[in-house]
Amino acid sequence: MAIIEVQALGKAYGGSQVVDGVSFTVEEGEIFGILGPNGAGKTTTVECVEGLRVPDSGTVRVAGLDPAADRAEVTRLLGAQLQESELQAKLTVREALELYSSFYPRPADRLALAERLGLTAHLDRRFAQLSGGQKQRLFIALALVGDPRIVVLDELTTGLDPRARRDTWGLIEEVRDSGVTVLLVTHFMEEAQRLCDRVAVIDKGRVAALDTPEGLVGRSAGSTVVSFTPSKPLPDDAGLGQLPGAVAVSTAPDGRITVHGDDDTAAAVISLLARLDITAHRLRVLDTTLDEAFLDLTEQDA
Template sequence: MTAIIEINDLTKSYRTGKAVDGVTLTVRRGEIFGIAGPNGAGKTTLVECASGLRRPDGGTLRVLGLDPYEDRHALLQRIGAQLQEAALPDAIKVGEALRMYASFYDRPADWRAVMDAWGLSDRRRVRFANLSGGWKQRLFIALALVGNPEVVFLDELTTGLDPAARRTTWGLIREMRERGVTVVLVTHFMDEAEALCDRLAIVDRGRVVAEGSPAELIAKAGAGSLENAYFALTEREPA
């Protein structure tokens, strides 16, 4: 399967220390690839580098053959992202947000079709502030897809959602892949990673401590579940 993201010995530091410390990863076209780990492990920084929002300190990084920081204008036309601190103005309406985001791209999808495909047409005139958490996440997914991306980065998409909304969001993520989009999913929920990811990297303290399919990671740790494997591989105790 073709590599769509190639990361080699990537590093990124802040005043508090190294957030990304020699990470090497490959993401294949058409898969859901998870980046899992505890809070502060470097997951968000890694995705911000891959989406062109931060310049790495060292190593090499290519997304769709492009340098995300140096070629970020070209790359932004080909990727979508829903990052951890995503928000919209309270007063903006669903249809207005989709129309505005579509205007950012040279070759966007028909925003009305995207709105319909993701079940948002009945909420076209609803203000962002009046949407439930689940509907806000559905809108963020639609916004990430309105540019016809080849790759979508989703950072902690289901944090704060109730169990029913989480399950619905999982179905939306699977549907993205079925539409031919490569998904990079950042999460610290192991049930989510086990349910969705074809492969994942477990990151701790800026380093990749294990990589493989959920089944491979469970076998490597000699555990009965991905959650147990996670605690064993990161040498952490269950909460």
């Protein structure tokens, strides 16, 4: 069942429409991604879900509640890690967890939460002494300390090195596996492809597409990419562009050929080269990434 429902959401600042008719639902127990470039309206959308902003138009419901009118109830259901989060430099991890626990009538076991997130050894360290990855673990803990049904994570891994980012991804998966619904805001395509059950692509304040990551890639023009360097030049009438599923063919200055298409295209390219007695050196067959699908989808939306 849908635990978050957003319908025709609109929000403007100074006459500029930042969110323009955004609609989506989030099912209980899933990781739902909101994906898009900086300035697309992602954070404003989730701030309306969190009750931090009041929409100009449309409706938002969290477990059937209005985040603006029923803010106290929604606060008990929803934990949030904001896009820009800081704590006092001298506050220790233990003190932060104790402080945030005091905000809720039935908080989670903060020491168990610290152990689960790898913070037990750092409980008496001050916030300023924590690494970037440790700070992110703490922010996840603070978002979960109220024992919420939903957690909103906004640009959680921005600024982290690749190892810390992947460690954080593992933590997000553990949060979902514990039964918490995750609303994840990101502009990292790899992050969305790795974590999300479904993704809403937001561009220029509107939903450009909504699907599973695999579905978005499949809707892209050319979901499979075949690249190779031929052992000899292909004849002009080879017909790579007319092969089944082919949507684009390009040749690099060094002679390397790239064909965008689908699974049938990959097999057809290999068969064609065999008939022409041409060897495909450094042959690569890859799925289109979510980055490429995103560019296709937003170009179509433009």
